[in-house]
Amino acid sequence: MNPQFSLKKIIDDEGNLLDSSYKSEITDQLTKRFYYHMYRIRLFDRKSISLQRQGRIGTYPPFEGQEAAQVGSALALDENDWMLPTYRDHGATLTFGFDMTKTLLYWKGRVEGCVPPEGKRIFPPAVPIATQIPHAAGVAWAEKLKGTKNAVIVYFGDGATSEGDFHEGLNFASVLKAPVVFFNQNNGYAISVPISKQMNSKTIAQKAVAYGIPGIRIDGNDCFAVYFNVKNALYSARAGNGPTLIEAVTWRKGAHTTADDPTRYRSDEQGNSIVDPLIRLERFMKKYGFWEQDWFTEIDEKIKQEIESSVEAMESYPDPNVNDLFDHVFAVLPDQLMEQKKSVLEQLRRESYGTSNG
C-alpha cells in the first residue's frame, strides 16, 4: 500500500495517545462532548432497532460501530455549514442538530422526518446511492459563488464509490475548487458485498489522486482522528483550496437494515478484533483522567430520558394528513392533481360517515 494512504490514528485501540501534538487540543470538554454524542446515538440506534422489532417503526438501518466517524465529522462543522447525509447517517444529523423525534418519524414513514429544522442546513437523507455527491458539489459551488466561508460535508459509503455520481461529483468539485469534504465511511460491506469485490484499488482515499485533490485515510473508529482531519479538510475548503476526500475506515457491527440477515454473507466472528469506538474512547478517558463516574451517570440518565420522551412524542405525533400527499408536489397544484386530491378527500368523507355505498 502507498504509505501516503496509510491509516491515520490519534489514539490506539487501548486508548493511548499516539500523537502528542494534539495533547493541548484534546480538552476535557471536547472529550466529554465526543463521548456524550457517541453514547447518545448508540442508545438511540439500539432503541430504534427495538422499536422496529416491536413494529413501532418501519425498516431501520443501524449504524452501530460507526459512531466515532459520524460524531467526529459532525462536530467538526460550523453552524452555517451544510450536511448531506445518507440514510445511515442519522447519527451525524442528530449530532449536528436534527430533531430526534423527527428522526424517529422518518423511520416511521413520515415525510416530516425529511424536513430540516429552521436554520439547519441539512439535506433530506439520500436513499439512491451516491446521488447526493453531485448535490454537495453544487451546494459548495453556490457558497463559492456567494463568496462565503461556509463549507459542505457529504456522507457516503464504500459501495457508493462504484457509482458514476461519485466520480461526477468529485470531478465537478475538483474542477470548480468547491469547498466540500467528501466523507466516506468505509464500513466494509455494501449490504452483502465486501470491499474486495467492490473495487480493485487498495484504498478509497487513493481515488483522490485521479481528481488532483488530497485523499486521506483515517481510522474511522478514532473520534479524534476523524474530528481533526475533517476539521483540517474543512479549513482547507474554506481557504479556497477545494475539496478533500476522506476515507474513514470503520465497521458496520450490525445488519444492513433490520430486514437483513448478515449471517448469510459474513461470520459472526468477523469484526471481533475491532475495538468498539466507545470502549476505545472510554479507555482513553480513563487513562488520561477525563472519565468521571458521576458525569457518566448524569448523561446516561439525561440521554435515556431524551430518547424516551422522543419516542413518546413520535407516538403521539398527529396522524399523517392526506393533504400532504398532494400539497408539496408543486408550489401551486395543477388542476389534474387538484381533482385527484378532491376525489381522495371525498372518498374519506364518505368513509367517515359510514355511508360508503357508492
Place this chain on the structure above:
Amino acid sequence: MALQMDNLFEQVERETTENLTILGAINHGLKTLLEMDERILVLGEDVGKNGGVFRATDGLQKRFGEERVVDTPLAESGIIGTSVGLAVNGFKPIAEIQFLGFIYPAYDQIMTHVSRMRQRTMGKLTVPIVIRAPYGAGVRSPEIHSDSSEALFTHMPGIKVVCPSTPYDAKGLLIAAAEDPDPVLILEPMKIYRAKRAEVPVGYYKVDLGKGRIVRKGDDITLIAWGAMIPVVEKAAEEAKKQGISCEIIDLRTLYPIDRDMIAESVQKTGRAVIVHEAYATGGLGNDIVSIINDTSFLYLRAPIERVTGFDVPVPLFALEEHFLPTPRRVLDGILKVVHF
C-alpha cells in the same frame, strides 16, 4: 425621474421586436434572464466559449462572464446533480443537456431528486431549475441524437414539461420556466430551430405554462400536436382544406400540466380528434390525451380518436428516419379516416 425613464425603457423594449428564429429567441430569452436576475446561471457542455453546439448560448459567456455561463465537465448526471445543489442553495440554474437522447444518465437525478425535493421536504427545500434539451428527428443527426422521450418526463410527478414551436413561445416559455418555482424541462424542437423567423419582443414577457395555443381555428376536426410536429400538421390541414375539411389545430406548448380545457372545448366543438407526436405510440403522451378526451368529451365524439405517431421501434439511424416520423401524408390519412368514419 429615473423610475419613469426605466418604465419608458421597458415599454419601448416590449414594443420593439426583432426578427428571430427559435434559436435566436432562446438566446434572447437567456440574455434577458441573465440581465434580470443574478441568481440565474447557464451551465452545460460547450455552452460557454463555444456558445452551444447549436449556438443557443452564443455570446452569453463573453457578456456575463465564466462564473455565470459555465462550461461544465461532460457529465449529464453531474450537470443536473450540481444544479440541484445550486438551486437548494439559492441559485437558479438553467442547464443545457446537449441532446435529449443524452439525458438518460441524469434521469436518476431528475426522477429521485429534482422532481421530489419539494415534496420530500414539505416545501422547505426546492429545486426551481430549468433543463433545456433539443429533441427530435428529421435533421439527419447521428444515432441517439434524435430521441423524443417527453413521456418519460410527463410521467414523472413534480416536474413541468414544455415544448415551443414558435420563436415567440420559445422565449416566453423560457422566461416563464425560469420564474416558475418548480423544475421545468424544455424540449426544444431541433428540426425547426432555424426553420422560420418571426417578430419577437426584445424585452421581458412570459408565455404562461399550462396553456395551449390555437394555431388555426376550424370546425370539422381537432388536430393536437406540439414542437416540430406543428408544421407537419399545418401542411396536412392545408391538404385537408382542399378536400373541404376545416381543421382546428392545437399547439399544446406545455406537455405537463396539459391544457385540458382547450382540448375539451375544441373537441366538443368538432367532435373529432387526431393526435400527432413523433414519440413512440406505446406509453406515448397521445394516450393521455385520448384519456382527457374520454374524460371530458366522450359523448361529443362522432368518430374514434386517431393517433399518428412514431412507431414502437428505436428511433432509427437517419437513413430511415423519414419513414419513422409522422409526415403530412400520414396525418392527412388520419384526418380522412376520422372524418369519413
